[in-house]
Amino acid sequence: MFTLIKKEVKELLSKSALVFFAGMALIFIFMGNMVSSSIEESISMPLIAIVDEDASGLSAVMTSALEAGSEVVYLGSDAEEARAQLEEAGGAAIITVPENFGALIESGKQANVKVLWLMRGAGLTDSVSTGSVAMLIQYGANAVSAVLVADYTPLDPQIVLSPVSYSNDTIFKGNLIEDASPDMVSGVLSMKTMFIPVVIMMLIVMGSSSVISSMGLEKENRTLETLLTLPVRRSHIIISKIVGSAVAGIVMGAIYMVGFASYFGSITATAGGLGDMGFTLNVLDYILIALSLFAALLAALCASIILGTFASNYRSAQTLTYPMIGLAMLAMLMTMMLDFNTLSLPLRIVVFLIPFSHPMIAMKELMVGNYLLVGAGIGYLVLITGLLVMIATRIFTSDRVVLGMSFKRKKRLSNPA
Amino acid sequence: MKALVVKNLSKHISGKKILDDISFEVKTGEIFGLIGPNGAGKTTTLRTVASLLQVETGHVGIFGHKLPENAGEIRKIISYLPEDAGAYKNLKGREYLEFIASFFASGDEARRLVERGVEIAALGDRIGDRVDTYSKGMMRRLLVGRALMVRPRLAILDEPSSGLDVLNAREIRRIIKEASEGGLSVLLSSHNMLEVELMCERIALINQGKIVALGAPEELKKRYRVENIEEVFTQLVK
Numbered sequence A: 001m002f003t004l005i006k007k008e009v010k011e012l013l014s015k016s017a018l019v020f021f022a023g024m025a026l027i028f029i030f031m032g033n034m035v036s037s038s039i040e041e042s043i044s045m046p047l048i049a050i051v052d053e054d055a056s057g058l059s060a061v062m063t064s065a066l067e068a069g070s071e072v073v074y075l076g077s078d079a080e081e082a083r084a085q086l087e088e089a090g091g092a093a094i095i096t097v098p099e100n101f102g103a104l105i106e107s108g109k110q111a112n113v114k115v116l117w118l119m120r121g122a123g124l125t126d127s128v129s130t131g132s133v134a135m136l137i138q139y140g141a142n143a144v145s146a147v148l149v150a151d152y153t154p155l156d157p158q159i160v161l162s163p164v165s166y167s168n169d170t171i172f173k174g175n176l177i178e179d180a181s182p183d184m185v186s187g188v189l190s191m192k193t194m195f196i197p198v199v200i201m202m203l204i205v206m207g208s209s210s211v212i213s214s215m216g217l218e219k220e221n222r223t224l225e226t227l228l229t230l231p232v233r234r235s236h237i238i239i240s241k242i243v244g245s246a247v248a249g250i251v252m253g254a255i256y257m258v259g260f261a262s263y264f265g266s267i268t269a270t271a272g273g274l275g276d277m278g279f280t281l282n283v284l285d286y287i288l289i290a291l292s293l294f295a296a297l298l299a300a301l302c303a304s305i306i307l308g309t310f311a312s313n314y315r316s317a318q319t320l321t322y323p324m325i326g327l328a329m330l331a332m333l334m335t336m337m338l339d340f341n342t343l344s345l346p347l348r349i350v351v352f353l354i355p356f357s358h359p360m361i362a363m364k365e366l367m368v369g370n371y372l373l374v375g376a377g378i379g380y381l382v383l384i385t386g387l388l389v390m391i392a393t394r395i396f397t398s399d400r401v402v403l404g405m406s407f408k409r410k411k412r413l414s415n416p417a
Numbered sequence B: 001m002k003a004l005v006v007k008n009l010s011k012h013i014s015g016k017k018i019l020d021d022i023s024f025e026v027k028t029g030e031i032f033g034l035i036g037p038n039g040a041g042k043t044t045t046l047r048t049v050a051s052l053l054q055v056e057t058g059h060v061g062i063f064g065h066k067l068p069e070n071a072g073e074i075r076k077i078i079s080y081l082p083e084d085a086g087a088y089k090n091l092k093g094r095e096y097l098e099f100i101a102s103f104f105a106s107g108d109e110a111r112r113l114v115e116r117g118v119e120i121a122a123l124g125d126r127i128g129d130r131v132d133t134y135s136k137g138m139m140r141r142l143l144v145g146r147a148l149m150v151r152p153r154l155a156i157l158d159e160p161s162s163g164l165d166v167l168n169a170r171e172i173r174r175i176i177k178e179a180s181e182g183g184l185s186v187l188l189s190s191h192n193m194l195e196v197e198l199m200c201e202r203i204a205l206i207n208q209g210k211i212v213a214l215g216a217p218e219e220l221k222k223r224y225r226v227e228n229i230e231e232v233f234t235q236l237v238k
Helices: A002-012 A015-043 A057-068 A079-089 A101-106 A130-152 A157-161 A182-193 A195-220 A224-228 A234-268 A283-308 A314-320 A322-337 A345-353 A357-367 A371-396 B042-049 B071-077 B093-101 B107-121 B124-128 B136-149 B166-181 B193-199 B217-223 B229-237
Strands: A047-052 A071-076 A093-097 A114-117 A170-172 A175-177 B004-013 B016-026 B031-035 B057-062 B078-081 B154-158 B185-190 B202-207 B210-215
Touching: A002 A195, A002 A234, A015 A234, A047 A057, A047 A079, A057 A071, A057 A093, A057 A101, A057 A130, A071 A079, A079 A093, A093 A130, A114 A130, A130 A157, A170 A182, A195 A224, A195 A234, A195 A283, A195 A314, A195 A322, A195 A357, A224 A234, A224 B078, A234 A283, A234 A371, A283 A314, A283 A322, A283 A357, A283 A371, A314 A322, A322 A345, A322 A357, A345 A357, A345 A371, A357 A371, B004 B042, B016 B042, B016 B057, B016 B185, B016 B210, B031 B042, B031 B166, B031 B193, B042 B057, B042 B154, B042 B185, B071 B078, B078 B136, B093 B107, B093 B124, B093 B136, B107 B136, B136 B154, B136 B166, B154 B166, B166 B185, B166 B193, B185 B193, B193 B229, B202 B217, B202 B229, B210 B217, B210 B229, B217 B229
Parallel strands: A047 A071, A047 A093, B031 B185, B031 B202, B078 B154, B154 B185
Antiparallel strands: A093 A114, A170 A175, B004 B016, B004 B057, B202 B210
């Protein structure tokens, strides 16, 4: 059987397939680096020029506050010079404090600070510093407010401006999580577990695609008939295809995920730790997650073998991967977007019946101690895998594997009368 | 002992009767030909004998082993060459032979089988090339080498020289004939009447799932008072 497994792996992990997946991984790594550098740029101090046309006491408060929160390449009253220096330094914006800035505010009117953006391109990463400049102006406005408040009241201006603060704790699944709002809890939980459905989806798609392609190749190259007349048990042929495809799927998935992890890591790097909120996993949890994943992968590969018997060649095999991709994507999206426990009953049944959703939700559910759901999921997966193995073995010992599957269309007799 | 006994074999596929109560025998060391028009049931007969399709009704026995009960034993003593068969494209010719040999033997015995396959295929240095670089003739020679290297007791060959040029077809016929002289029993199907006449000791003409004539080529020609098997075929099929 080892010879058969080796043949399957060698056939599926061809040089062209490996080059394709390595290329995909490199694209993700490149995208990850781009996103990462954009995020770094957005959280670093913006590079600006300040034009103070007013030169009053309040404009000095404003410009000091702006200086404190940014890297200033120019501070003066010459707009042309400010622009030239900012362009040379590759900065983001010129902030102009206009003439009469102080006088307008002191007379009870609102003053307007102008921002002139130097837009470098129309790409997604070209306007990331917008938010930080807006925050900077708000910081300047607060400083001006503090000065004004200090003139009219003996109270601490910070207290006048922000007299009430609040703190919040959240009870989630019976556990008290301190200093966290529900948004923060679900945000951190989602950010940290979002990666799992994507990895599992990729593994299932790669494994299923491998096994269906293997069947398609056997049919296209007319090698299946020879294989079936060799002195080897049909069950060994099925097991070899499953094991070979699982190995190929894991290798391809791993290569793909190296790149995806780099990309995803740059997005989730800022999320807080789950351990801080009391979400931890023990050894049993990890074993249950591994069991759930293994059972789901086996179910996917068995279903793919059955689908593969419909394939007449490699091209038709590609089409037959669509149901598996669709199911894996559906499970991924549902488990990423929704919480199983808050779904309506019909939707819960749908998610439960999709075998691939179980390993996707296992980590999140185990963190909150929902062992019953994870255990029931593994039991369901074992049952469905057993059923699929039986169907696959029956197909492989019947004429169907040679003759192929056909859906007979019922002919309708037309009645001219 | 008879190499192959097929008795009252019938088979339906998708509700259509493909084989209708056919019976014939292949003697040990004999080359037996099955000829007939497209869709007559030749490939279905060969696939059933090769244990690929289920025996619906009737009896199929190979060297005393019965199908489907002894399918495992039967697969050890037969070699099936499907029409238009191919090999794994990512393997080299020798690697493909090694892959097949590993199901029949191990160690030195497996190496001996591979050397025999290399000798039968006679591809020279090209045996070390990937099979996706082979011409149709080279591929067929490799597959005949694969089928015969394991020293089967019964070779089941579906259109062994189909699509080959005259020289390649002649070479394949020579290889099969030589193996038969060494004691191999052969059941083959063909469209090529000349090939059948040249190679087979006995033939069966099959039409619409039924065997319509059976005997040695000379005997059939005498029986139907014609010059060659093609005319026998034409008389029976029209």
